[in-house]
Amino acid sequence: MSTQEADFSLHELFFSKTNKKGVIESGNSVFIRVSEFEREELLHKPHNIIRNADTPRSVFKLFWEFLDAGRPIAAYVKNRSKTGRYYWVFAMAFPLADGYLSIRLKPSSKYFSVVKDLYQALISEEANGLDLSKGIELIETKIRELGFLDYADFMTRALVEEMSSRDQLLEAYKKTDGKARIQIQKLEAFIQNSMLNTHAARLSYSKTSNLFTKTAVLLKECQEILETCHRVKFVTVNLMVASSRLQEAGKPLGAVAMNLQELTTQIAKSSARFEEVFKDYEKSVFEMFVAVAISRFQIEMMNQLAEETVLSCESSADFDGAKELDFNQNCSPLRQLIGENFQVVGRTFQNLDNMTRSLLESIQTLNKVTSGMGVLHVVGKIEMVRVGAGESLGARLAEMDALNQVFKKTLGNLERECKLNAEICDELKDHEQEIKLRLVNT
Structure with a gap:
């Protein structure tokens, strides 16, 4: 697997929509470009086509527990492009009547490095046979040690921190598309x-x-x-x-x-x-x-x-x-x-x-x-x-x-x-x- 990071800017947002089984039904141009797949290669494929082994399986289990309960969830996820390059996202997923919708941004807050350390420890535990439910318990324990009530408390505060951090970093950023916008x-x-x-x-x-x-x-x-x-x-x-x-x-x-x-x-x-x-x-x-x-x-x-x-x-x-x-x-x-x-x-x-x-x-x-x-x-x-x-x-x-x-x-x-x-x-x-x-x- 490549150790190169995929090109993904702070001002960009990912979008994707799946059915109830997690099969991709649509995605925006940022998702397609950064993942390095063609649109046709992504559509009708499971969303785990971009899964990176550096994201603990316990995190995905927690993700689905929230969604199956009809609750939105946010989490840090390390993804993998078609050529093996990696990219981190702070992903928020929302349940819909016919599936799920996800929006992702580039993480930059103080919680990002904390989570990366936690994920490394979790991956080691999972490699030694840690049950995924026990992995979720470990996540909750670590979250409480950091001063949060539970994972829901952590993810909401992380969302606010990520958006605030992104705003500060983008203050000096001037987006240039290099292409005049036509009128439709x-x-x-x-x-x-x-x-x-x-x-x-x-x-x-x-x-x-x-x-x-x-x-x-x-x-x-x-x-x-x-x-x-x-x-x-x-x-x-x-x-x-x-x-x-x-x-x-x-x-x-x-x-x-x-x-x-x-x-x-x-x-x-x-x-x-x-x-x-x-x-x-x-x-x-x-x-x-x-x-x-x-x-x-x-x-x-x-x-x-x-x-x-x-x-x-x-x-x-x-x-x-x-x-x-x-x-x-x-x-x-x-x-x-x-x-x-x-x-x-x-x-x-x-x-x-x-x-x-x-x-x-x-x-x-x-x-x-x-x-x-x-x-x-x-x-x-x-x-x-x-x-x-x-x-x-x-x-x-x-x-x-x-x-x-x-x-x-x-x-x-x-x-x-x-x-x-x-x-x-x-x-x-x-x-x-x-x-x-x-x-x-x-």
Whole structure:
């Protein structure tokens, strides 16, 4: 087998469709060129015609377990061309009513090298007689050791990483076809809509990526609230001890300290609920990120199919009935998958709307409680002056005021971030509606 790598660029996407038995029914020009087979040599052949022995058999078993269960799957796969050259892909496969559709890109993320090491170890184990089911268990074990919940968690995060890495690497890349695009009247509307949808999908992906990054800011602020709660509780205890030393004269201050402690307990309860809501929020943001990434993947594939079809024609007359049928048969399942995935995007939008409202309500509750702390701080200062309390009590009250200011600042940051995130979601909804409308009119 050759140790040469096949020519496969970052901007290119593979496309293939098989029947339920994995027999190839269609493939795009990138698939045909890189695999080095003629189209006729690929059609009606099992997809494993391009299988490379460097991909563990356990990976393919896992692949089929997902597909047989009606679930899409993504995985790193090393393939083999007709002449024995190799090429790596990050492949995502989707179940269809009559078969399966696969889109592949060139891997470039940090997970790629990790997976290659894992595959080498798996191949050695399989060569020593490892059962394929045990091989899947080994994959799951290694995945969990890397910090993922399971393979499904890994593959979704790998998809997002691969698309983000690809975007960064392609920023300086300018694709030149070297061939002027002819106009095919039957495809002009499709191509224009496809290009607009690709642009909108990339914008949506970028905004969702920004939204996902912002959840880290929210988490940090949430943790700051919980930490401040612990500090406030400690200060109120010290305040109660200091006021008790004043005996009868210190009772009003002791009452202030007890009220502050009660408010701290309320803050802790509200913060605990807030943290719970935030975890659900973070999960929903990531689910939407993945759904938007998949939609973008599918939309870009449809756009590339249109470009390839036009570039394969020397004149508009070359786009005959056979080519039109082949083009429509490839785009139809993609359009269906995009529509189905938009339903997922829509559901996650709704979840985020609900959770954003819940987060803002929690923030408003906490704001009311911290306002109460401010009032008690003023009462405490008045009482301290009245009884002529010493510096110790003054220091405790000053600490309490400082912590209350931290609360106010943190809550203000949280509220601002939540509102900004809500604005991003509204923009994403607009992009989604634009894409859906153009898909209907294409």
